[in-house]
Amino acid sequence: MGKSTGMSRALVRRETIAGYLFLLPSLFFFVTFVVYPMFMCIFTSFFDSNMGKNAVDTFIGFGNYKELLQDKVFLGALKNTLIIVVVSVPTVCAFSLWVASAITDMKPALTSAFRVIFYLPVVTGSVAVTVVWKWMYNNYYGIFNYLFKSAGIIEKNINWLGDAKYALWCIILILFTTSVGQPIVLYVSALGNVDHSLVEAAEVDGATRTQVFWKIKWAQIMPTTLYILIITTINSFQCFALIQLLTSGGPNHSTDTIMYYIYYTAFKLYRYGYGNAMGVVLMIIIAVLSAIQFKLGQTSD
Amino acid sequence: MKKLLALALALIMVFALAAPSAFADDAVEITLWTYPIGQWGTQEVVDELIAGFEAANPGIKVEVQYLAYADGDDKVNTALEGGNAPDLIMEGPERLVANWGAKGYMVDLADMWDDTDKAEIFESLQDSCTNADGKVFEYPVCMIAHCMAVNVTRFEEAGVADVLDRENHTWTTEGFIKAVNALSETNPNVAAIYCSGQGGDQGTRVLINNLYGGTFTNPEHTAYTANSPENIKALQLLVDLPGINFDPAINGGEEIQLFRQGILDMAFCWNLIQQTNTDNNDAGRTNDGDEIEFMAFPAEDGNAKLGLGIWGFGIFDNGDAAKIDAAKTFIKYFADGEGTPGAIKASGFSPARSMAEGQDLTQLFADDPITTEYMKLLPMGGDYYQVVPGWAEARTAWWNMLQQIGEGADIQAAADEFVAVANAAAGA
Numbered sequence: 001m002g003k004s005t006g007m008s009r010a011l012v013r014r015e016t017i018a019g020y021l022f023l024l025p026s027l028f029f030f031v032t033f034v035v036y037p038m039f040m041c042i043f044t045s046f047f048d049s050n051m052g053k054n055a056v057d058t059f060i061g062f063g064n065y066k067e068l069l070q071d072k073v074f075l076g077a078l079k080n081t082l083i084i085v086v087v088s089v090p091t092v093c094a095f096s097l098w099v100a101s102a103i104t105d106m107k108p109a110l111t112s113a114f115r116v117i118f119y120l121p122v123v124t125g126s127v128a129v130t131v132v133w134k135w136m137y138n139n140y141y142g143i144f145n146y147l148f149k150s151a152g153i154i155e156k157n158i159n160w161l162g163d164a165k166y167a168l169w170c171i172i173l174i175l176f177t178t179s180v181g182q183p184i185v186l187y188v189s190a191l192g193n194v195d196h197s198l199v200e201a202a203e204v205d206g207a208t209r210t211q212v213f214w215k216i217k218w219a220q221i222m223p224t225t226l227y228i229l230i231i232t233t234i235n236s237f238q239c240f241a242l243i244q245l246l247t248s249g250g251p252n253h254s255t256d257t258i259m260y261y262i263y264y265t266a267f268k269l270y271r272y273g274y275g276n277a278m279g280v281v282l283m284i285i286i287a288v289l290s291a292i293q294f295k296l297g298q299t300s301d
Numbered sequence: 302m303k304k305l306l307a308l309a310l311a312l313i314m315v316f317a318l319a320a321p322s323a324f325a326d327d328a329v330e331i332t333l334w335t336y337p338i339g340q341w342g343t344q345e346v347v348d349e350l351i352a353g354f355e356a357a358n359p360g361i362k363v364e365v366q367y368l369a370y371a372d373g374d375d376k377v378n379t380a381l382e383g384g385n386a387p388d389l390i391m392e393g394p395e396r397l398v399a400n401w402g403a404k405g406y407m408v409d410l411a412d413m414w415d416d417t418d419k420a421e422i423f424e425s426l427q428d429s430c431t432n433a434d435g436k437v438f439e440y441p442v443c444m445i446a447h448c449m450a451v452n453v454t455r456f457e458e459a460g461v462a463d464v465l466d467r468e469n470h471t472w473t474t475e476g477f478i479k480a481v482n483a484l485s486e487t488n489p490n491v492a493a494i495y496c497s498g499q500g501g502d503q504g505t506r507v508l509i510n511n512l513y514g515g516t517f518t519n520p521e522h523t524a525y526t527a528n529s530p531e532n533i534k535a536l537q538l539l540v541d542l543p544g545i546n547f548d549p550a551i552n553g554g555e556e557i558q559l560f561r562q563g564i565l566d567m568a569f570c571w572n573l574i575q576q577t578n579t580d581n582n583d584a585g586r587t588n589d590g591d592e593i594e595f596m597a598f599p600a601e602d603g604n605a606k607l608g609l610g611i612w613g614f615g616i617f618d619n620g621d622a623a624k625i626d627a628a629k630t631f632i633k634y635f636a637d638g639e640g641t642p643g644a645i646k647a648s649g650f651s652p653a654r655s656m657a658e659g660q661d662l663t664q665l666f667a668d669d670p671i672t673t674e675y676m677k678l679l680p681m682g683g684d685y686y687q688v689v690p691g692w693a694e695a696r697t698a699w700w701n702m703l704q705q706i707g708e709g710a711d712i713q714a715a716a717d718e719f720v721a722v723a724n725a726a727a728g729a
């Protein structure tokens with residue numbers, strides 16, 4: 001018995017070692033490209049760190065963070081980012097759930113076709129997407145102005161991306177179209193995995209379709225909803241490429257986001273410490289919001 | 302058998318790793334990163350130029366990488382921070398002198414300029430390529446005076462072609478106002494003050510400075526003067542003129558497209574490359590065939606001061622004396638040697654010097670009538686102020702200011718804010 005236990009322990013040890021060895025490559029990349037940069041980001045945020053061959057980083061404690069609180073452009077970028085998140089996350093989730101519910105009971109070929117259509121903007125490169133949208137928004141020959149003028153909705157052309165009143169909403173619309181693809185695919189899959197015996201039992205008991213959805217299906221797809229909420233929140237907070245390619249934060253800072261301002265500060269002004277401080281603030285905001293979403297999701301579950 | 306095969310494979314791999322060093326010749330390998338300066342962004346053209354250099358200098362091999370203006374700076378900065386900077390870089394003083402030179406990354410090229418060079422290289426270019434301490438961070442190769450363009454056909458249709466002095470390519474502010482007013486009767490988009498980003502932003506600066514004789518900085522390049530009464534008057538004029546629209550959604554490149562498409566009647570972002578462009582029609586024609594004339598910017602007395610574009614080579618100090626020497630040989634060949642005519646012709650711009658080792662460069666484009674005509678603008682070249690410290694931040698503040706004014710902000714307040722931000726960046 002004792003010998004058998006010893007062999008079993010040796011086996012367990014070997015399996016454990018093998019397990020860690022398999023983990024090692026991923027762990028190496030995780031530490032090198034996630035943990036270490038994260039640590040350096042936090043570390044550098046306490047320094048006045050600039051580009052220069054002979055530049056010396058000076059420790060300034062929370063100096064960068066204090067400056068952030070007085071930086072009008074940063075506060076404006078934070079406000080814009082929050083608007084994007086607050087508008088984008090619920091609409092993406094609600095729209096995805098609605099579309100998924102509508103297409104999940106269709107014929108398999110039709111469901112697949114819709115999934116492909118909604119997923120296309122996700123797999124299309126950001127540059128290609130922005131080129132098309134920029135053309136549609138164009139002040140002089142864009143299709144939106146043409147259609148709205150033809151329909152008598154507007155009298156003269158609107159400079160969609162050049163007018164602070166509309167620019168951020170134009171960005172949100174593009175972000176919406178590129179964000180709904182993955183949630184729809186996930187929701188279709190989650191709705192397909194709902195336990196049909198429960199649905200049938202509820203229907204036998206006289207539950208309406210609405211009651212079946214909210215009492216049975218909604219509860220079962222909650223983990224998917226939680227995942228979608230978190231990834232959509234993170235994606236919305238990290239909105240960068242659209243801004244960089246379409247507006248560069250303009251007009252008059254009306255489309256600045258924290259991610260774009262970090263890029264501008266670090267790569268155009270070469271203020272690495274200040275840019276990293278913004279990165280840390282963004283990380284904290286995303287972490288707190290994700291934690292809240294997790295907590296609420298678990299409670300609902 | 303398997304062990305033998307494994308051993309053979311291992312030996313092949315070791316041999317392959319060792320091979321480059323075992324068979325390497327004594328050639329010094331240097332890298333050149335170039336922005337798309339005319340055809341210096343076209344691989345076939347550059348390959349030919351490099352082949353000529355390597356044939357003349359068998360001890361040096363050159364590897365070329367091509368940068369885009371959209372992300373070129375980011376690539377260079379990342380390489381600098383990572384210790385992988387190229388040996389040579391081709392661009393203008395605003396990057397080589399004001400940015401990377403000021404940050405201590407560039408090699409001082411002052412020893413490459415003897416008295417003959419100083420006599421041959423145009424003086425204003427020498428100043429632009431030299432920092433306040435007298436260090437030369439760029440060896441200029443070519444230059445151009447940026448200008449604007451007008452749709453002559455539209456001017457004729459509106460009956461205002463007479464405001465253009467097409468012989469000298471000049472016109473007055475009064476003529477400009479008359480033309481814009483007339484053109485705006487049939488076209489609500491006569492011209493755009495484009496301000497989405499840095500592409501071609503020199504055009505808006507030079508337009509505003511010239512209308513009433515303003516300047517962008519003081520002569521010492523230590524403080525910005527964009528909020529002077531002359532500049533405010535010019536900005537007010539542009540706000541008030543019908544048909545002139547401040548457009549934060551487009552940059553200079555997009556403005557040129559709109560002009561070529563016939564949507565705009567004027568383009569403020571123009572130079573020789575645009576005038577000789579034959580992509581969609583003959584040179585000097587819009588896509589629809591209207592005649593294009595390149596013009597100096599309007600000024601009260603007609604004597605405009607144009608913005609200069611200067612391009613040349615700089616060397617990053619990577620601490621390898623052999624590579625620095627090889628890079629200097631490269632620069633000598635293309636900026637003042639056998640390869641200079643080819644280098645200038647590839648850029649499509651004008652030479653930065655009159656002679657190069659006995660070769661007369663002033664007649665380089667004698668057989669090209671458009672370029673010869675364009676040379677009339679060169680004496681109008683104005684101050685090259687882009688070497689002010691903190692230029693990147695000032696530049697961004699400039700188009701933010703235009704965006705604010707376009708949205709109806711108080712012009713003086715917006716200009717004052719620009720000057721405050723730009724001066725702070727310059728350390729003034």
